[in-house]
Amino acid sequence: MAHARRDISDMMKKRPRGKTVVGALAKTLTGITGLDDITGGGLPKGRPSLICGGAGSGKTLFSIEFLVRGATEYNEPGVFIAFEESEEELVQNVASLGFDLKKLVAQKKIIVDHVHIERSEIEETGEFDLEGLFVRLSHAIDSIGAKRVVLDTLEALFAGLPNEAILRAELRRLFRWLKDKGVTAIITGERGNATLTRHGLEEYVADCVIVLDHRIFNQVSTRRLRIVKYRGTVHGTNEYPFIIGSPGISVLPITSIGLQHGAPKQRLSTGVPQLDEMMGGKGYFRGSSILVSGAAGTGKSSFAAAFAAAACARGERSLYFAFEESPAQMLRNMGSIGIELGAYVRKERLIVHAVRPAHYGLEMHLLAMHDLVRKMRPRVVVIDPITNLISIGDRLEIIAMLTRLIDFLKAAGVTSIFTSLTSGDMVEEQSEVGVSSLMDTWILLRNPEQDGERNRALYILKSRGMPHSNKIQPFRLTSKGIQLNAKNKS
Numbered sequence: 001m002a003h004a005r006r007d008i009s010d011m012m013k014k015r016p017r018g019k020t021v022v023g024a025l026a027k028t029l030t031g032i033t034g035l036d037d038i039t040g041g042g043l044p045k046g047r048p049s050l051i052c053g054g055a056g057s058g059k060t061l062f063s064i065e066f067l068v069r070g071a072t073e074y075n076e077p078g079v080f081i082a083f084e085e086s087e088e089e090l091v092q093n094v095a096s097l098g099f100d101l102k103k104l105v106a107q108k109k110i111i112v113d114h115v116h117i118e119r120s121e122i123e124e125t126g127e128f129d130l131e132g133l134f135v136r137l138s139h140a141i142d143s144i145g146a147k148r149v150v151l152d153t154l155e156a157l158f159a160g161l162p163n164e165a166i167l168r169a170e171l172r173r174l175f176r177w178l179k180d181k182g183v184t185a186i187i188t189g190e191r192g193n194a195t196l197t198r199h200g201l202e203e204y205v206a207d208c209v210i211v212l213d214h215r216i217f218n219q220v221s222t223r224r225l226r227i228v229k230y231r232g233t234v235h236g237t238n239e240y241p242f243i244i245g246s247p248g249i250s251v252l253p254i255t256s257i258g259l260q261h262g263a264p265k266q267r268l269s270t271g272v273p274q275l276d277e278m279m280g281g282k283g284y285f286r287g288s289s290i291l292v293s294g295a296a297g298t299g300k301s302s303f304a305a306a307f308a309a310a311a312c313a314r315g316e317r318s319l320y321f322a323f324e325e326s327p328a329q330m331l332r333n334m335g336s337i338g339i340e341l342g343a344y345v346r347k348e349r350l351i352v353h354a355v356r357p358a359h360y361g362l363e364m365h366l367l368a369m370h371d372l373v374r375k376m377r378p379r380v381v382v383i384d385p386i387t388n389l390i391s392i393g394d395r396l397e398i399i400a401m402l403t404r405l406i407d408f409l410k411a412a413g414v415t416s417i418f419t420s421l422t423s424g425d426m427v428e429e430q431s432e433v434g435v436s437s438l439m440d441t442w443i444l445l446r447n448p449e450q451d452g453e454r455n456r457a458l459y460i461l462k463s464r465g466m467p468h469s470n471k472i473q474p475f476r477l478t479s480k481g482i483q484l485n486a487k488n489k490s
Contacts, residue, residue, distance in 0.1 A: 030042045033247070034250055051189070054214065056214055065249055068101070080112045097248050146183060151187045261411040263465075291439040309350075317348075323385060373409070386418050
């Protein structure tokens, strides 16, 4: 128990406190959840990075959070130069993320400076010189000792400059000035038609280029992040889902945890004494993942609820994600078979999070699960059923999402149970989503027809690391709970 609690305590630690990560290339931690994992320690220290994307992709919010995290967590003041939005507008826009930008400005931890560029003046005179911007930016940096700088956006800065040669020269001059100043900078840019940005040059002069994308697929909105290049260091090259929520931006690395979790030997009751006996009288391993699959009406949710109830009875907290039933409906239905969960809900030992899968995309579901696990610190998590996720993603996307979730739960020492519906035309020893190989224990439920009636039966297909019964055991759902070794009576 102490080992398991230490595992989950380690998972819940705050972000690392420090400015850089030692290595071939000095880096600055962004503080943005997940981004420092895929960049191997943050953005290049003392160098400019380009964040590009279409309208509404999250460029400004990404940049603001970079400054806010630096000022509040790493004692690195920052300067935000806005060419489009005023300070008041920025304060209001980021308040929904829980960032008190106005307070940080008052504390002189962040400077927000709105620079108005008059396009018509440039078009009429043909003159364009960044010297005034450099003086203004230099004064802001020196006045608070800024370590981080954001310029938002390039298009507004160079609006009305038709001369391509001057534009390229001024861009190089801007990036070189930022490097010489020794600040870690973010410059934002709009996506072009055939290039990463409208000017098509910035990606060649920036040391790090990150593309943000906001797309709609099957009427579901998803956001993606990709590191196009990062000079002088290895980095993640996949597309990573990210979402914008109340705690800020959260990037979800596909392999952020991987196979580094421990293997506790402690055993937990399944909540059904006869099923414990089929596993050597001890039940599941602590921190393992369990799959309960079967056709409709075989009792999958009942076994999941029994396990959650057993955890609550031990004084542990359980977190139940329900994709089919409301909390009231689930409590009523489980009460009919002797699994009383109401008292545990009132004591907040059992937290039921009920939502339709189509309410948002796979990434949002995954983030909601991560956030609730971090906040509630459960010892047991139930996902019922995972097959409902098919409505919002294809099989490969669901497997990737569940892989990240299972790795996260295992690393936190959380025991998880997943239910999966098998359709009538499927082979029984096959899960609809195809995640059985990720599971430590797989229990198959059946309800075959025989002599004019259907009788439920249970079979343990696998249970890693322990001896278990190879028998097919009949069971009944009664008013006193789940009873194995008993056939239905007419």
